[in-house]
Amino acid sequence: MLTRRRIGASAVLSMALLAMTGAVQAQDIELTYSTFLDPANDTDPRVAAQAEMLAKFEELHPGVKVKILVDPTAANLARGLKSGSGEPDIGRVTSYSLPELVLTGNVAELDGRIAADGIENDDWLLPLETAKFNGHFYGMPQDFRIPLLMYRAGLLEKAGVAAPTTWDEVCATGSKLTGDNLIGYAVPLGNSGGLGGAQALGEYVLSTMLAPDGKYFAEDGREIAFSRETFVRAAQTIKELYKTCGTTPETSLQFGYSEVHDGLRAGTVAMATFGLARFRALVAQGAGDDLHWAPAPSYSADDKQTVFGFRVVLNANSAHPDEAWELIKFATGPEGQAILAKGGEVVARKSAYDAPYFKDPAAQRQKDWAKLVVERGQVVSYSVILTKFHEIVGEALQRMVLRDGSPEDAYDEVISSYERELARVK
Template sequence: MCATSRRAIFNAAAALTICASVSASFTERAIAQGTEIVYSTFLDPNNANDPRSAAQTKMIQTFEGKYPDIKIRLLVDPTGQSVTRAVKSRSDTPDVIRVVSFGLPEYAATGNLVQLNDLVKRDGIPDDDWLLPLSTAQIDGKLYGLPQDFRIPILVYRKGTLQEAGVTPPKTWEEVCAAGSKFKQPNLIGFAVPLGATGGIGGAQSLAEFFLSTMLVGPNGQYFAPDGKIAFSKENFIRAGATIKDFFTKCKVTSLRSAQMGVNEVHDGLRSGTIAMTNFGLYRFKTIQAQGAGEDLGWGPAPSYTDSDKQTVYSYSIALNKHSKKQDAAWTFMKFVISPEAQAIAAEGGEVVSRKSAYNAPSLQSDAAKNQKQWAELVSQRGRAVAYSPILSTFHTILGEAFQRMVLRDESPEKAYEEVVKRYDEALTKAQ
């Protein structure tokens, strides 16, 4: 029997020499033998309320129909903790890992993910049929994950509340500040600025994802260096800190209540109408609509320092476990997942899928898909990928605590910067 080592993946010529009577493609051998692939995902197939789960199930069924002897078993891991432990312990499962792109550097740093550059080149996966070029997903020149979708911050607002206040959806931070005096309703947060830690993968994710990952990088697009060190400038940090602090003080566009909020509390506030507007995740827009906001929920491009600034985007990506014993079959599944056919299926669940050509599918020509296509265009026009820290959750925790002290104790952005840099450098040194 022919061996199915990693070498067979990366050196097709050698595989053909050793196994002259068998195709170098493991897919054919897998069909002959039968293979089960373990795929980790945060989407629970039993969740009837999440259309993304239904789309995932349909996508897997389509794959298994094409490759009947490759079966997919899901490892549902909403927090990612089980998969993180598996990767760090060099486990051979899961075979295919779904991971948020800003968490990918932490996984890659373990040395337990397959570099995909040679596989992508070998199988002719294009660089340009993506909302952002595939090359922008590399970490220090190496590709460890293939993006399934793209996520860009958007302004989410309650139409009726803004109309009552006489507020036009703001395009810049200056316009956000100017709106503060116009909201007169008691217990209403005009523009929520969440500094809390709930509802995310770790730390003050909502603050970082929807605000600071764009504000801190500034025009040069530098967030972290390949070695994990801070690459954003002190000037950008102080400007961002002053802007956020002004929203709580000078502008009075938000309240101290939002300093304790995280992703979940902002979600609930937009749903109930106690938050007029904020930067939020497009991936929760349909859910908030369905939970009661309905057609009163509107969106626009996220405010920034100018109305044409680039916005930091991220994705959920799929990666290949270096210790998987079924790498070739797993790669076959990965190629299908990011194919235009599978991407069109994923889009039925509301995702802003990553492949440009997927948007030609008939299912995406309806009015129901209008927002998705507009968000995809926004990603292409104003999106920007950045390099992340391998200890990002720790950074988010440090960032959130420093910003809370800055606001609640009236400390300066300069002091917050000194705290963040000192604590982060110590944490990075310890992690290494």
């Protein structure tokens, strides 16, 4: 028999069930986030910062859960985009590999969302406008990375030399350092340990050497924008480092990221231009306090340096684009960036540097690098076939060194091979 108590209890139960169903439905939204930071790696402070940022986001958006897809080389993200899959929903990609992914047609354009949310152009270490590719936004800047000269201070002190600021000084300094089993200044021209030859060279050295005026590739990422003179000068410098300065032995020809990293760590490489993201790991892995940094060498001591960084992109086929955009906004917004900064990254948001964390002396290095990005950083356009370009230019420069070719021949080889590859892109 229906009593008032039974009716009341049923109503309460029904409401509770409804609420639970609602909660379950809300939690049904799961975003897949492709990142190279593996949550299982408890030694990397960036992992802890990433976890804290994502936890804060989930706290602010109770109906959304974030599932991490560990993707060290962003290959899964690339495959997902190339095949038109809806997963992962968002991902971290380097600014230089973004044009290749945009070409899939599956990276969402963010212009409308940025305008609708009134995201400021100037609250970034470099204006947000510089993150455009071919006139549109396809990703939000998460951090900035400027090449640094990393060197083993003890070796330089022993040789009685100071850290070089120009290529001429690299030539003079490196020759005093190079000896048996010691490379004065490593120029990584190789592709061992991975694909896409000379990627490390392109990332840290060539993108600055070839674009002193910021012109690397055309805005649409197709035609080469650097001049013949610029390339020949860069190739000549590299050849001199290998052949006449006595700075870079030919063993460096096969070097890629790993070999430079190992060399700096072990002290068999005295100096190299390398990515700031590796500094902390090198110190922890054995280089210790002996590893110092300085602005990367250039033709003049105050030349601009090409800056790159990670962009957070939205999969155009995501089943939850609005929620994914909320996550992107949070990860690249002042609050999320202040959390991520604790991991040691040079976060992209200017206002994140007002966070209490940056009052800590331990954050001084990040502040110095951020200052370097603001003062000497420049952003360039990259090729839609950048991996191929690196492969081509690496091989041409290797040939120049190994077969004693001329910089002019290297340029002609690069141009003809690049044009041939570009012709295959519709």
